[in-house]
Amino acid sequence: MADVARLAGVSTQTVSRVSNGYPGVVESTRQQVRSAMRELGYRPNSAARALRRGEFRTLGVILFTLSTTGNMRTLEAVASSAAREGYATTLLPVTVPTQDEVRGAFTRLGEIAVDGVIIIMEVHLLDTATVTLPPHAQVVVVDSNAGDRYCVVDTDQIGGARAAVAHLLELGHETVWHIAGPEGSFSAERRVDSWRSVLRGAGRAEPALLRGDWSAESGYRAGLRIAADPRCTAVFVANDQMALGVLRALHEHGRRVPEDVSVVGFDDIPEAASFLPPLTTVHQDFAEVGRLCVEDVLRQIRNDAPEKGTTLVPTDLIVRHSTAPPPTL
Template sequence: MTETVNTGAGAVPGGGRRRAPSMGDVARHAGVSSQTVSRVSNGLTNVDDSTRQRVLESMQALGYRPNGAARALKSGRFNNIGVIMFTLATLGNMKTLDAIAVEAAAADYSVTLIAVPDQTLGAVSGAYRRLSDQAVDGVLILFEARLLDQGEIHLPPGLPVVVIDSDSGSGYPVVDADQAEGARLATQHLLDLGHRQVEHVAGPASSFSGAHRAASWRATLEAAGIAPRAVHHGDWSTESGYRIGLELGRRDDVTAIFAANDQMALGVMRALHELGRDIPGEISVVGFDDIEEAHSFWPPLTTVRQNFHEVGRLAMERLLAEIAGTGAHSGTTLVPTELVVRASTAPPA
């Protein structure tokens, strides 16, 4: 004989898996109609406070979760945004994503992350195909906006989009740190100390941030009447900075180095230490980002501080405005950068 185990709402024979409580279960528990439960679930205001509280307590007691898909059909909103990015390995992307998640939660939105394994057209197109299968109200994109112009890439029509850390070539709203001003501050700081040339360890040539910082470094030198030397391209890693640092550290005509991120600056400093070059007595070093460990480099690193949290917060703010139909639909918002002077820079010997 099969025993029936009574577990309340959703009891099943034989003690099997309990079914999820329904709206009807909540209505019976609270002593109201299913329509009243529906109104409370959808946040409607035509329910008196005492009844609303009773329904909410019944939902909690039974473990009832309103059907998000059903609510979306009524409201036209999923309360979910998509985030597409190439990598989580960089400090900037991680901190920006953290800020996005915090702002999304505050606005009662969830986040669906879609990773793109590489910067090929096929990989990006695949990300968009996956995005089209997701129920999202809008999307934040953290990669080169120029890829959006490719003919094979099509975002779902009418989908609100905000681009981070790129240009506005595709006509979408953009939020970014002021890369150009940061690179200008770093280069001008070294010139103001008396250096007559500044070497640049740049990011990858394909990177928007890397290219923007390199262009500003070049323009700052030219404005001072100095012909820039060749750029040394790294890949944002400490190892690439170390390799380039060994090359530059063997040259007697190098007195100042501006690295496009702190990780490459750290690699440069390691190479200079191994070569017996004094920092900053013989060679000054400036980084970019102001990572948490920058003050613990030896010597502590002069660098450009980016406010990644503010970039993520403003990007989410602009996306929510686009979703609500109150956004500007285009234009660039720049978050200021600032120079943090520490002990890795000094006048040339």
Template sequence: MGSASGPAAKKASAADVARHAGVSMQTVSRVARDLENVQPATRDRVRASMVELGYSPNRAARALRSGRFHTIGVIMFTLSSFGNTKFLEAIAEAAGLVGYTITLLPVSQRTRGEVTGAIARLSEQAVDGVVIVIEADLLSEDDVDLPADVPVVIIDSSRLSERPFIDTDQALGARLATQHLLDLGHETVWHIAGPQTFYAARRREAAWREVLESHGREVPPPFTGDWSTGSGYRAGLEIARRPEITAVFVANDGMALGLLRACHELGRDVPSTLSIVGFDDMTESESFWPPLTTIHQHFDEVGRSSVAMLVAQIERTTPTPVTMVPVDLVVRASTAPPPGA
């Protein structure tokens, strides 16, 4: 029977692996942490020794020696939204490049208790820091017990003024969208807003309103959706029947798709009689009919910057001084001058 079998057998150590593979302890450590700076042949030899000796890296012991687990916790409300999916992809990629793994904890209910519980569960799993993607209006310093000893970066929330946060420049995007429609000659711009419990929706609506007011234009009462194509479609059924509405800024591309569907069904031509601008620049937006003019969010940059800011806190280096990531107006075929212009 091999030495690694049986309850009383001594567990193989990293030193045993190093001797068996003929390498240094540092090389064993690099292989155990999946770092890149090991020759493939050496890596294979070390892994073969680990298997033969029954060695498994003791992550907790490494953490006790270094004070770090090289793990980042990620808390977010949903994986179904386009933005959150892009954030998660970027966070995972950026974390891997600097030698960290991620532990994801989706939160099903948008409540303070759920977020507090998620943070507590992540703390038990020994993470070095936490990225929290907060879309809804539920956090303040008094609402949620954020651990003082764990670095935290917030995405999509400026309420936690004492904590580092990063977000897309929502207001800039709304200004670009509204100004584009005014520059085409439309007298005013209507708006399908997102749910008011979301920071992004409120910022976009406020900036839309400010642009119209600064130009002395009428500010129509906004329609309100819930980010879904269905809510955009329901608003679109009214919009398409009202010829005085010639331009609409929609708070996300999903609702803009619903608006386009309503226009097609009711025979309202886009863009000759109605111009539409969305927000997000989903992968599919250029394949809408007509292709959608929209605001491009750099989700990848937000994700990368959040990891850089968090790792700077963890490793006590100079943090990345980024809090707002700019956006771009992408002009496609869904916008044009108003009828008769």
């Protein structure tokens, strides 16, 4: 800093003000200092600056799985939104979603210094009485049922599933089968509950629930059971990857989509429009989820904390060519 000050012909205090972006420096002087910085290869010490200011311009992300489309797209949106606000993102995957693992993750994030934490999870953990996060932690949670204790951001799982099932019933199908996500998943639970609610509200029979693990292979295995049942003319699948497996199973059994069986997915992954046939699915706005997460945690950091509770991002049913009226007998 002293070398820059000598070259620019200013005080070290002026160099400090320029490097930290403070106002009150004449523009010509600011440019003169920056020119000296470039010539000398000077870089401000971000670690020292963080210690002095008490902020690190970094958000930590605790993520329970990197394998699902929703989590990865939410993580991407969080990182992009944080970058636009001038914050870096530090990722800490947790392989086993337990209370001890979450506490350990917070400890590790504390050691590498972050200003706030976003937890992307699809399991029930923070909504149990035994789990508490460190006091005074600036936290936003994605996909949880802990809205009375923390700020939660999620897509409208219930509304999206309701629209999917209602669409199939409105096409004239007598009932709708469902292939759900894994037990313990908050998203899967909400979609199952909504599927049941719509069928019961319409006075329709409730077929046996099938489950997968979000993968295309698990969708294929469940799809084999549906393909072998001639009563099935419509199926709502809890995500697009499993729906891809269902399409394969139906094709192998000679059941045409949508002429014999209509299929609806959930997520609207970029490849959904290129499935054969193009998949009708529920669109989730992951970019908006990520933006709201960053917005909420930054408001907490800036002592303008949002109200605790859940913010729901609307979903949209995207109708393509995998749904049609049921076959006529």
